Amino acid sequence: MTTARDNKANPVATSIVLMMTAAILLPSAIQIAYAQSSSAGASTEVQTVYKSSYPKASTSSSSSVSVQSEYHIYKPGDTVKIQGQMSSEAKEQTDADSVMVRIMDAQGTVVANQQATVNGNGEYAASISLPPTAAEGEYNVSSKIEVEASVLGLLDAEVIAKLESPPAQFIVARSNAFEVQSDEGEEFQIEITSNSNVDNVEFKQAEKRVSFVVEGKTGTTGVTEITIPKAMLSGEMMVLIDGEVVTAESNDVIVKSHTDTEITFEINYSHSEHTVEVTGTNVTPEFPVSILVMAGALGSIIAFAAARNRGNWFNILKG
Numbered sequence: 001m002t003t004a005r006d007n008k009a010n011p012v013a014t015s016i017v018l019m020m021t022a023a024i025l026l027p028s029a030i031q032i033a034y035a036q037s038s039s040a041g042a043s044t045e046v047q048t049v050y051k052s053s054y055p056k057a058s059t060s061s062s063s064s065v066s067v068q069s070e071y072h073i074y075k076p077g078d079t080v081k082i083q084g085q086m087s088s089e090a091k092e093q094t095d096a097d098s099v100m101v102r103i104m105d106a107q108g109t110v111v112a113n114q115q116a117t118v119n120g121n122g123e124y125a126a127s128i129s130l131p132p133t134a135a136e137g138e139y140n141v142s143s144k145i146e147v148e149a150s151v152l153g154l155l156d157a158e159v160i161a162k163l164e165s166p167p168a169q170f171i172v173a174r175s176n177a178f179e180v181q182s183d184e185g186e187e188f189q190i191e192i193t194s195n196s197n198v199d200n201v202e203f204k205q206a207e208k209r210v211s212f213v214v215e216g217k218t219g220t221t222g223v224t225e226i227t228i229p230k231a232m233l234s235g236e237m238m239v240l241i242d243g244e245v246v247t248a249e250s251n252d253v254i255v256k257s258h259t260d261t262e263i264t265f266e267i268n269y270s271h272s273e274h275t276v277e278v279t280g281t282n283v284t285p286e287f288p289v290s291i292l293v294m295a296g297a298l299g300s301i302i303a304f305a306a307a308r309n310r311g312n313w314f315n316i317l318k319g
Contacts, residue, residue: 046263046280047236049248050255057084057168064090064162065099067143071256071266073171073193073223077132084143084165086122093159095151099143101126104167106137115146136174136195140167171195171223180210180232182284188232194224196271203232209279216271225256227264228278235281239267241274 057066067084074080082101090096101124102113111131116124124143144164147155175193180203182188192198196214203210210233216222239246239253246253246267257264267276 045282046230046234046258048238048255048263050239050253050265051248051251052255052258054251054254059085059087059090060166062162063165064159065143065145065165067101067141067165068168069141069170071170071225071254072268073173073195073225073266074130075175075193076130076134076136076172079127079129080141080170082116082126082128082141082143084124086118086124086145088122090145090159090162091118091122093155094145094147094163096145096147098146099124100146101128101141101143103128103130104140104142105135106139111139116143130172134172136172138195139170139172141170142167169221175225178212182232184284186284188229188284190229191227192224194222196222196224198224205283207279208233208235208281208283209277211275211277213273213275214269215273218272220271222269222271222274224267224269224276225264226267226276226278227257227262229262231261232284233278233280233282234263237263237278237280239265240277240279241267241269243275243277 053070054068054072057068059066064087065084067082070081070083080103084099084101086096086099097118099116099118100113101116102110104110111134112128114126114128116126118124142165147163152160173193173195175191176198178190178192178201180188180190180201182203183205188203190201190203190210192201192212194214196216199213199215201210201212210226210228212226214222214224252268254266255263256266265278269276
């Protein structure tokens, strides 16, 4: 036989069941939702429109040989890869098969040189290591066709004037590490090397972008290398200067390095003051709104069950 007390106890049992169910489901639901969010946001795949190298330099009417460095900025001790080309006319006129490549500092002092062999297509390459003590600043690299003395005397002045390339310029600078944080307090390190003054380095997680300000003497060329951890920012990545997207066609941005853990951009611009931004479509996982909604809903169940439980126990005690 069912008593009145039994009827009053049933809601209590129901409330207890609701509370236990919610207590079990809430942590599991949060874990599942967060795992799904982390899985979606932790992708370190990177897509970018930028090339991995600059266009090759070619000979011109003013020179029979061209030269260029692989990149526009290096650190002391780095190896500078150099490539160039000798015109077919010069090769025929001089019967030369090599060039002398020289690297000079801002004072015109030769800091390194190397002989490079010219292949059948007129192309040559050299790899020259900078001294670990190399001073920061502008450097020039040039190449000169090596001609035997017996042949040099037979060449006219116009041909001789074209034996040396116009200089190509690159920058030597030291890198600096900038610490930034995600909204959840996770720390990341961004490495920047530049001949500009760099300031206001920020990671704007909600906007999925890294931003910083560069400044230099107006009329000079600025170049910045920035290395970004993929765990912080990845996906489809673009570079903006003063809010304008830098296109691949401009050759002002190249992807200098692309590893499993980080990506490095080399960015060129004319000096003044600029805001540079690197954007992506993935950032370090954020605590998703869906988790908060689910937690709130399940939390409400617990609160409701607890209130109902207290009310029913009160009624039972009164009865």
